[in-house]
Amino acid sequence: MNSIGEGLWQAARLVATLNPDLVEITALSLRVSLGATVVASCIGLPLGAWLAVNRFPARRFVIAILNALMGLPPVVVGLIVYVLFSRSGPLGVLGLLFTPTAMVIAQVIIITPIIASVAHQAIRDLWADYHDLLISLQATRLQRIKTLLWDGRRALMTASLAGFGRAIGEVGAIMIVGGNIDHATRVLTTAIALETGKGEFDMALALGFVLIGLAILVNLGLHFISRTERGARW
Amino acid sequence: MKFKSIVLGTVAALLTTTAAMAEEMKMAVTTSFANSGLADVLLPKVKEDTGIDVQLLIVGTGQALALGAAGDVDAVLVHSKAAEEKWLAEGNGTHRTEIMYNDFIFVGPQADPAKAHDAEKATDALKAIADTQAPFVSRGDDSGTHKMELKLWKAAGIEPAGDWYKAVGQGMGAALNTAAGMDAYIMADRASWLNFANKGDLGIVFEGDPILFNQYAYLPVNPEKHPHVKSELVDQLEAWLLSDTAKELIEGYQIAGQQLFVYNAAR
Numbered sequence: 001m002n003s004i005g006e007g008l009w010q011a012a013r014l015v016a017t018l019n020p021d022l023v024e025i026t027a028l029s030l031r032v033s034l035g036a037t038v039v040a041s042c043i044g045l046p047l048g049a050w051l052a053v054n055r056f057p058a059r060r061f062v063i064a065i066l067n068a069l070m071g072l073p074p075v076v077v078g079l080i081v082y083v084l085f086s087r088s089g090p091l092g093v094l095g096l097l098f099t100p101t102a103m104v105i106a107q108v109i110i111i112t113p114i115i116a117s118v119a120h121q122a123i124r125d126l127w128a129d130y131h132d133l134l135i136s137l138q139a140t141r142l143q144r145i146k147t148l149l150w151d152g153r154r155a156l157m158t159a160s161l162a163g164f165g166r167a168i169g170e171v172g173a174i175m176i177v178g179g180n181i182d183h184a185t186r187v188l189t190t191a192i193a194l195e196t197g198k199g200e201f202d203m204a205l206a207l208g209f210v211l212i213g214l215a216i217l218v219n220l221g222l223h224f225i226s227r228t229e230r231g232a233r234w
Numbered sequence: 235m236k237f238k239s240i241v242l243g244t245v246a247a248l249l250t251t252t253a254a255m256a257e258e259m260k261m262a263v264t265t266s267f268a269n270s271g272l273a274d275v276l277l278p279k280v281k282e283d284t285g286i287d288v289q290l291l292i293v294g295t296g297q298a299l300a301l302g303a304a305g306d307v308d309a310v311l312v313h314s315k316a317a318e319e320k321w322l323a324e325g326n327g328t329h330r331t332e333i334m335y336n337d338f339i340f341v342g343p344q345a346d347p348a349k350a351h352d353a354e355k356a357t358d359a360l361k362a363i364a365d366t367q368a369p370f371v372s373r374g375d376d377s378g379t380h381k382m383e384l385k386l387w388k389a390a391g392i393e394p395a396g397d398w399y400k401a402v403g404q405g406m407g408a409a410l411n412t413a414a415g416m417d418a419y420i421m422a423d424r425a426s427w428l429n430f431a432n433k434g435d436l437g438i439v440f441e442g443d444p445i446l447f448n449q450y451a452y453l454p455v456n457p458e459k460h461p462h463v464k465s466e467l468v469d470q471l472e473a474w475l476l477s478d479t480a481k482e483l484i485e486g487y488q489i490a491g492q493q494l495f496v497y498n499a500a501r
Contacts, residue, residue, distance in 0.1 A: 086305075180291075182290065197265070
């Protein structure tokens with residue numbers, strides 16, 4: 001039982017030869033999960049900031065809901081999105097089921113609460129520091145949120161990366177709404193599930209290692225970008 | 235800065251790539267059909283002959299029929315006659331065309347503690363397993379294979395229950411993985427078994443009873459119920475499945491020197 005070694009070896013071979021199937025599913029994995037991260041960040045980051053600077057009666061309740069939604073089981077999200085986008089469902093006419101778009105939608109639902117929660121935490125700490133300054137400058141609410149989002153951008157990147165991490169490794173929801181169709185909606189995680197089902201553990205592990213490598217590359221890439229920014233700023 | 239633009243450019247390219255538009259139709263098929271590897275032989279030829287890009291959704295029979303009933307696929311290729319007829323009676327499809335059959339086998343530990351190998355009939359083999367309380371893994375997922383297994387237990391007059399009977403609620407591959415891990419008996423379709431890579435100490439313990447034949451049928455989704463289904467492509471695919479090319483490919487498909495499917499479409 002030397003599957004892990006075999007898996008590593010096979011992963012190296014697949015990557016070195018730029019196996020066309022591997023390139024295709026890896027590109028789709030990136031496209032879906034990065035797309036979902038971008039959309040979820042556009043919703044989650046401002047939402048987190050807004051919750052940090054505003055005081056309203058149901059605030060605690062909303063935050064509690066948001067935190068609870070972080071644990072949303074992807075299979076349930078997948079099922080809900082499936083029922084909505086099924087031809088027999090309310091949004092069936094759009095014909096989005098079993099397309100990458102449906103997969104992005106499902107992942108946005110899964111990771112927005114994570115991004116918003118982490119962002120809220122980060123912004124709340126920053127808001128404690130900036131509160132007096134921004135109030136004395138008589139900044140409008142929108143200006144406050146903008147300032148906090150910009151000055152907290154490195155912490156917010158962590159929020160987005162947390163969301164990306166969950167999206168790229170997610171299999172339950174995209175299996176249902178994407179359908180794991182070869183050359184159409186197959187991504188790394190659903191391919192891993194498929195290979196495991198076939199008892200091809202070496203191949204499944206190889207794809208797993210590619211997935212881990214990909215996640216590391218994306219993280220490194222983003223950190224590289226943020227560091228160059230810091231050098232130029234001072 | 236250069237790096238940043240490269241990264242952003244790549245991201246933008248990835249986000250905007252769209253699949254080339256060919257004539258596509260979606261067909262829900264059972265795990266056992268996909269695991270057999272026959273699809274990899276048939277689909278490229280279908281594309282070559284008809285230009286149709288058949289996209290497969292690989293699910294259990296229960297989910298396949300549900301996807302068809304909801305209109306989320308254009309056709310269904312499954313193997314559970316009773317469920318198929320009920321599905322047709324509910325107006326979900328137009329007709330049922332039998333294409334081919336393969337067979338189920340009982341797989342178990344090679345030591346064969348239940349002596350299932352000595353059984354004359356499939357039901358006797360099940361009785362032997364139940365009598366010795368040898369661990370038995372059931373799909374338990376409402377798939378065609380699961381329904382067949384339940385039918386056989388019923389025919390054997392046994393209500394399978396107890397610690398030895400483990401319903402895993404998963405696909406054929408996952409169930410075989412479980413059986414291999416526990417040295418348990420399991421009913422599988424021959425194709426999935428031959429293609430399965432993690433056999434462990436398991437081997438075929440019983441085969442050949444005609445009751446174990448597994449008929450595959452092609453069922454187009456009813457266009458009156460779901461006007462968006464691509465009936466024209468569905469008909470073309472059916473005509474292709476009834477052609478000599480399909481017959482030759484299906485009968486010539488072998489794994490480890492064994493023919494897997496017997497073509498029996500009425501033409």
